[in-house]
Amino acid sequence: MSQLNAGTLNVTNTLKLPNYTTSGRNALSPSVGTMIFNTTDSIVEIWNGSEWAPAGGASETFIVASGGTITESGNYKIHTFNSSGANFTVSQIASDAANNNVEYLIVAGGGGGGGFGSGLNGNFGSAGGGGAGGLVHSGGYNFPVAVQTYTVNVGGGGTGGTGNGMGADGGGSQFGSISATGGGGGAQQDQNGRPGGSGGGNGTDGDGWNEPAGSGVPGQGYPGGKGGSSQNATSGGGGGANQAGENGYNRPNSRPAQGGDGKSIDITGSPTTYAGGGGGANYPGGPHNPEGGAGGGGPGATNPNGNGTNGTDGLGGGGGGSADQDPRNYPEPKGGNGGSGVVIIKYKFQ
Numbered sequence: 001m002s003q004l005n006a007g008t009l010n011v012t013n014t015l016k017l018p019n020y021t022t023s024g025r026n027a028l029s030p031s032v033g034t035m036i037f038n039t040t041d042s043i044v045e046i047w048n049g050s051e052w053a054p055a056g057g058a059s060e061t062f063i064v065a066s067g068g069t070i071t072e073s074g075n076y077k078i079h080t081f082n083s084s085g086a087n088f089t090v091s092q093i094a095s096d097a098a099n100n101n102v103e104y105l106i107v108a109g110g111g112g113g114g115g116f117g118s119g120l121n122g123n124f125g126s127a128g129g130g131g132a133g134g135l136v137h138s139g140g141y142n143f144p145v146a147v148q149t150y151t152v153n154v155g156g157g158g159t160g161g162t163g164n165g166m167g168a169d170g171g172g173s174q175f176g177s178i179s180a181t182g183g184g185g186g187a188q189q190d191q192n193g194r195p196g197g198s199g200g201g202n203g204t205d206g207d208g209w210n211e212p213a214g215s216g217v218p219g220q221g222y223p224g225g226k227g228g229s230s231q232n233a234t235s236g237g238g239g240g241a242n243q244a245g246e247n248g249y250n251r252p253n254s255r256p257a258q259g260g261d262g263k264s265i266d267i268t269g270s271p272t273t274y275a276g277g278g279g280g281a282n283y284p285g286g287p288h289n290p291e292g293g294a295g296g297g298g299p300g301a302t303n304p305n306g307n308g309t310n311g312t313d314g315l316g317g318g319g320g321g322s323a324d325q326d327p328r329n330y331p332e333p334k335g336g337n338g339g340s341g342v343v344i345i346k347y348k349f350q
Helices: 022-026
Strands: 035-036 041-045 052-054 065-066 069-073 076-081 088-092 099-105 136-139 171-174 178-180 263-265 273-275 343-349
Touching: 022 035, 099 171, 099 178, 136 178, 136 263, 171 343
Parallel strands: none
Antiparallel strands: 035 041, 041 052, 065 088, 069 076, 076 343, 099 136, 099 343, 171 178, 263 273
16 A cells, blocks of 8 residues: 655545455554545545544444343343244444344253153153254354344243153244254153254163164254163263263163253353253162253253253253153153243444
8 A cells, every 4th residue: 555644635626545345444454544435335434543433523333223131241232032022123233344243142942851651662761851952153243134123033942741751842943044943852761852953862772772862953953862771771861052962871870861061152241051951860779860961951850750850941951851650659750841942142332
């Protein structure tokens, strides 16, 4: 770039400034006071040492939007949606196109843990943990928005299974055209878990051992774990956003299988782990150390007739699997419900 050094510059006709697109401007290494014409936004800009500011005293504008619960973290606003019914509406975009990109996190509802009941072979055993809700993260401020309304839906957690019942799948979540799939329900004894954002864990023995666990959606979550090969084994954990569910164990080491861990994301100003899988359940008499996956996964049951623990709402955790009913005249154990999901949107506002 040519340089002119003058004490006073008196222009009597026209002055043509260097023309750059926003991307071309961002590639410069300017000194303070450098002036250009931005052809992308059709404005004159000056480098003030920290950013390109509009010339002529015009104030810079930023995104103005509504919807959800709004908080601030430094120069950024964060819209959190914990349920459906409200949308993300942009009423003004920024004067600098680089500030019209938002970061988003979409987590679907977790799947419910499986019920204890008999499978195809008429046996009884422990049930698999529910898969975590699918997780989709933009990975940065790379989603451009315009003045319009973006649909937001937040998936609820799937209901835990009872008796000879599989856990229900979680509900899907959505931001505009981008969606995350609900977690797969955990299976009852002798059955395999449901596919989902993350897959549900299998019950014990039979198809719980012979068949693959519920599969996850690539880029959103991982599969569940298989159940142990015998009736008195433990069931598989549900898959999480960052890890597959653990396979069940046979005696004498028949501890509950852990749900897959979720993913830690810092979009709210502090790192939070989302979308952990529900834990598998313990067979009566085995070691009692169940674990749901980090990120809201509910632990599986530890004692005879025990219920699985619910996944955490707002994190999309899977529900824990239920334990075997023993003796048979006790109330039927129930799988834990999956946790509801969340949608979070973040952008620069000043």
